[in-house]
Amino acid sequence: xxxxxxxxxxxRVAIIGGGPSGLRAxxxxxxxxxxxxxxxxxxxxxxxxxxxxxxxGFGIRDLGRSMSGPAYARRLTERxxxxxxxxxxxxxxxxxxxxxxxxxxxxxxxxxxxxDVVILATGARERPQxxxxxxGARSAGVLTSGELQGLVHLxxxxxxxxxxxxxxxxxxxxxxxxxxxAGCRTVAMATQAEQREAxxxxxxxxxxxxxxxVLTSTRVTRVLGQQAVTGVEVEAIDSGERRIIDCxxxxxxxxxxxxxxxxxxxGLRMDAMSKAPVxxxxxxxSRPGVFAIGNLLHPVDTADIAALDGAAVVxxxxxxxxxxxxxxxSIDLIAQEPFRWIAPARLRMDARxxxxxxxxxxxxxxxxxxxxxxxxxxxVIGSVRSPWPCVPGRVFRIPVRVxxxxxxxxxxITIGLR
Amino acid sequence: xxxxxxxxxxxTWPSPDQVYDVTVVGAGLVxxxxxxxxxxxxxxxxxxxxxxxxxxxxxxxxxxxLHTGFDxxxxxxxxxxxxxxxxLLSAYARECGIPVEPTGAVLVAWxxxxxxxxxxxxxxxxxxxxxxxxxxxxxxxxxxLPHLGPGVRAGLTVPDESVTCTWTTSLALATDAVRRGAHxxxxxxxxxxxxxxxxxxxxxxxxxxxxxxxTRGSIRTRWLVNAAGLGSDHVDRMMGxxxxxxxxxxxxxxxxxxxxxxxxxxxxxxxPSKAGKGVLISPTVYGNLMVGPTAQDIDDRTDTSTxxxxxxxxxxxxxxxxxxxxxxxxxxxxxxxxxxxEHADYVVxxxxxRRYAVAGGIRSTGLTACMAIAEHLIGLVQETGLLEMRERNxxxxxxxxxxxxxAFLRPYQDADRIAADPEYGHVxxxxxxxxxxxxxxxxxxxxxxxxxxxxxxxxxxxNGRCQGFFCGAQVRAMxxxxxRDRS
Ligand SMILES: Cc1cc2nc3c(=O)[nH]c(=O)nc-3n(C[C@H](O)[C@H](O)[C@H](O)COP(=O)(O)OP(=O)(O)OC[C@H]3O[C@@H](n4cnc5c(N)ncnc54)[C@H](O)[C@@H]3O)c2cc1C
Ligand SMILES: Cc1cc2nc3c(=O)[nH]c(=O)nc-3n(C[C@H](O)[C@H](O)[C@H](O)COP(=O)(O)OP(=O)(O)OC[C@H]3O[C@@H](n4cnc5c(N)ncnc54)[C@H](O)[C@@H]3O)c2cc1C
Numbered sequence: 001x002x003x004x005x006x007x008x009x010x011x012r013v014a015i016i017g018g019g020p021s022g023l024r025a026x027x028x029x030x031x032x033x034x035x036x037x038x039x040x041x042x043x044x045x046x047x048x049x050x051x052x053x054x055x056x057g058f059g060i061r062d063l064g065r066s067m068s069g070p071a072y073a074r075r076l077t078e079r080x081x082x083x084x085x086x087x088x089x090x091x092x093x094x095x096x097x098x099x100x101x102x103x104x105x106x107x108x109x110x111x112x113x114x115x116d117v118v119i120l121a122t123g124a125r126e127r128p129q130x131x132x133x134x135x136g137a138r139s140a141g142v143l144t145s146g147e148l149q150g151l152v153h154l155x156x157x158x159x160x161x162x163x164x165x166x167x168x169x170x171x172x173x174x175x176x177x178x179x180x181x182a183g184c185r186t187v188a189m190a191t192q193a194e195q196r197e198a199x200x201x202x203x204x205x206x207x208x209x210x211x212x213x214v215l216t217s218t219r220v221t222r223v224l225g226q227q228a229v230t231g232v233e234v235e236a237i238d239s240g241e242r243r244i245i246d247c248x249x250x251x252x253x254x255x256x257x258x259x260x261x262x263x264x265x266x267g268l269r270m271d272a273m274s275k276a277p278v279x280x281x282x283x284x285x286s287r288p289g290v291f292a293i294g295n296l297l298h299p300v301d302t303a304d305i306a307a308l309d310g311a312a313v314v315x316x317x318x319x320x321x322x323x324x325x326x327x328x329x330s331i332d333l334i335a336q337e338p339f340r341w342i343a344p345a346r347l348r349m350d351a352r353x354x355x356x357x358x359x360x361x362x363x364x365x366x367x368x369x370x371x372x373x374x375x376x377x378x379x380v381i382g383s384v385r386s387p388w389p390c391v392p393g394r395v396f397r398i399p400v401r402v403x404x405x406x407x408x409x410x411x412x413i414t415i416g417l418r
Numbered sequence: 419x420x421x422x423x424x425x426x427x428x429x430t431w432p433s434p435d436q437v438y439d440v441t442v443v444g445a446g447l448v449x450x451x452x453x454x455x456x457x458x459x460x461x462x463x464x465x466x467x468x469x470x471x472x473x474x475x476x477x478x479x480x481x482x483x484l485h486t487g488f489d490x491x492x493x494x495x496x497x498x499x500x501x502x503x504x505x506l507l508s509a510y511a512r513e514c515g516i517p518v519e520p521t522g523a524v525l526v527a528w529x530x531x532x533x534x535x536x537x538x539x540x541x542x543x544x545x546x547x548x549x550x551x552x553x554x555x556x557x558x559x560x561x562x563l564p565h566l567g568p569g570v571r572a573g574l575t576v577p578d579e580s581v582t583c584t585w586t587t588s589l590a591l592a593t594d595a596v597r598r599g600a601h602x603x604x605x606x607x608x609x610x611x612x613x614x615x616x617x618x619x620x621x622x623x624x625x626x627x628x629x630x631x632x633t634r635g636s637i638r639t640r641w642l643v644n645a646a647g648l649g650s651d652h653v654d655r656m657m658g659x660x661x662x663x664x665x666x667x668x669x670x671x672x673x674x675x676x677x678x679x680x681x682x683x684x685x686x687x688x689x690p691s692k693a694g695k696g697v698l699i700s701p702t703v704y705g706n707l708m709v710g711p712t713a714q715d716i717d718d719r720t721d722t723s724t725x726x727x728x729x730x731x732x733x734x735x736x737x738x739x740x741x742x743x744x745x746x747x748x749x750x751x752x753x754x755x756x757x758x759x760e761h762a763d764y765v766v767x768x769x770x771x772r773r774y775a776v777a778g779g780i781r782s783t784g785l786t787a788c789m790a791i792a793e794h795l796i797g798l799v800q801e802t803g804l805l806e807m808r809e810r811n812x813x814x815x816x817x818x819x820x821x822x823x824x825a826f827l828r829p830y831q832d833a834d835r836i837a838a839d840p841e842y843g844h845v846x847x848x849x850x851x852x853x854x855x856x857x858x859x860x861x862x863x864x865x866x867x868x869x870x871x872x873x874x875x876x877x878x879x880x881n882g883r884c885q886g887f888f889c890g891a892q893v894r895a896m897x898x899x900x901x902r903d904r905s
Pocket of ligand 1: 174
């Protein structure tokens, strides 16, 4: 425990993070739990990342319609509040004061919140330039798409000039749109992937409608400019040839990393590859009564999928609160190339179904019509053929029935492709 | 002159008739320490810097270790001033609230040659007046630093090496100087100096003055002190000397995520050997671990960019030093330029004829030594008998600096402070836990920041793992609003 405290509170469920996943969990739990459901959100308003995304495309899978990010954020917040959850904003959980006790700082004071259940819903963010080990100066004009959105959408900034966007995932195209709104022209997108990482359709439309050249198999090797950015150096990965693209703005997009500081501070078991806390199919972390949902677990899927995690955690939380004993029967799920990680990464024998009946995975290679194979103790226990390709830069969904032949005593299961 | 003008806002310039008693060129650690000490006498003092902020040169990008001076070359001025500086700065840090964490250091030997060098280093420390080192075996090294890679042979402990905050230190010294009445003139690069043209009335050297031409205008001064860091040789030549040349030696560093901090609780120092000076691993007062620096001689005195080669070198060293750290995320990378010269020692000298003093070539120990350099240089000036120096008895208290160190209570952790002023409970920068109250205070301080970099150094805002993903827009808006209020 660090610092001093002026208040103490006890709640039934404390949810850290008021993004789509946390808000959805709050909305559903508030009506079921006898006692307080508290959402603790560090920003001045709840809603999470969508609050910063002006474009449409939110809410499709969870609310059955497409709306803008801010509208979606408002809708989810209203639902949680109407259901009876308390949403505490400008309040940051800064650490743990016990197994399920949280240190919280807010303008109202520094307090300890003791909870029977804690749900981590802290989301994910993009790696900035230094974390990608891209050298150069620390110059003005280097942004992530998160910061860019804040500057343009929340703060209304306008700047001209030319930009290079690093990455070509969905969020990268969103950055191109945001740059256009700011009056800045994207002169190139640079991606290490051989083919465009973004959804095929968005990528093709983007290229046509936004006229942005996409440099594939290309990596950014340096940011130029001492005080302000003057350009980036890029390398064609195959030939090793380097050249300089002049620009005043560089946006580092995607390359996600979970906001897992609290998970690690608690000493929870972590996944070395995704750097997320390890959960089982019931979304339980390695500490009893502490659950994790949303992009914290799968950096990064769409907002509606994150919200549906929030719906899926409800029955498991209720089971825990109801005192149903936790069987320790669960098996590790191990990602095998080309998969980098799988979430959930543990199969619980008494709660085998992950949210939406799917395991989420991150692939480092593009494969068409992939066949997913589960192997236990050297024996194939299931395989599923997917009509969807797996593509780097996009979460791949695996029907959990691939594990239906799992033997509770058979040891870890490896999941890969044939 | 005492306590008149404090902060000289950008756009204003002293009257051409004003003749300062002393003008210090350079508002880095060394210049700020000198100006502060001079402003303790009944003298009118100006500080000039080419940059828009104090401490914006080499003083902002070092490893921030408060050195005991155990490994200096005995008998040099550097050895003496580092020892003295350690005591002076430690005391001053307590006065101002500059964070200092007494982590201690361990020199780690990885091969025969290095192991054989340890007793010699211990003897050298003794010769430098530092007696608290001890030789330890490999098991004891691992007990102190369990995450070191395999192959440690032995170690030498230096329990008084500490880490501090270089940004707070230069800001404290400059703030103190300004509160004592020194005029701070930023954005003014010295272009030329005219000493010979200065009329000395009746040949009285007390009335002679030097004209300094800068990018913002000219000022007159009786004495000129050169603390221009990487530009100190240029200014020295403007004064008519030809005695040293600066070759910038670049040092690149990697700063690791705070989650890695438990991997090293002490500074891990390399043993200097034929294979060159290795790199160190150091905790930072902000709660990170840091690896570096490299040492690369370069030509461009402004080139503080990091390089592919530098990163590769550091990653390579790290793989052997502390393999577990390789898996941690990198929060920041940066490079600083040491003002190296052809001489093995500091260049601190006074020329009575030209009423001129220089403190140049302060290459890699200037944070520790800065207050001792000031004391020594002012002593030399005093010896000339050409500057009347009466100590003031009306000095303001040392400034109380905001704490940026993790080892001390920070505003976001302080229930009483938040209750008294809720702005200290409003966290703006989530990664570094910087509150709206701290940003507000920095923007209204004696020397306010005018750039994002300046605000970052005063508060740590945006210095964390997300580098502005979450708070960047809001922080820029706060900085801009403060700029509009001032103009
Ligand atoms: C630029 C961009 C564009 C996107 N576009 C789309 C799109 O068009 N469609 C789509 O479906 N998805 C989109 N996404 C993805 C979508 O935003 C995320 O999937 C979704 O927001 C994830 O929800 P979450 O609840 O897991 O996390 P988040 O939305 O990240 O919410 C986490 C919340 O937790 C809070 N928090 C974290 N730590 C603490 C703490 N210690 N104390 C208190 N609060 C804390 C954060 O402030 C945040 O509000 C986009 C993402 C980005 C970055
Ligand atoms: C990588 C690295 C690691 C280091 N680690 C440590 C450490 O752990 N401990 C330690 O004690 N020391 C360390 N140092 C050394 C320390 O940082 C320096 O000795 C110290 O900062 C020097 O301060 P200074 O005031 O002389 O120079 P600077 O900070 O460079 O200040 C000089 C100022 O003069 C100004 N200037 C130059 N020319 C002109 C002109 N013509 N007109 C007007 N203004 C001008 C510049 O703008 C600058 O602000 C390290 C240095 C480096 C590079």
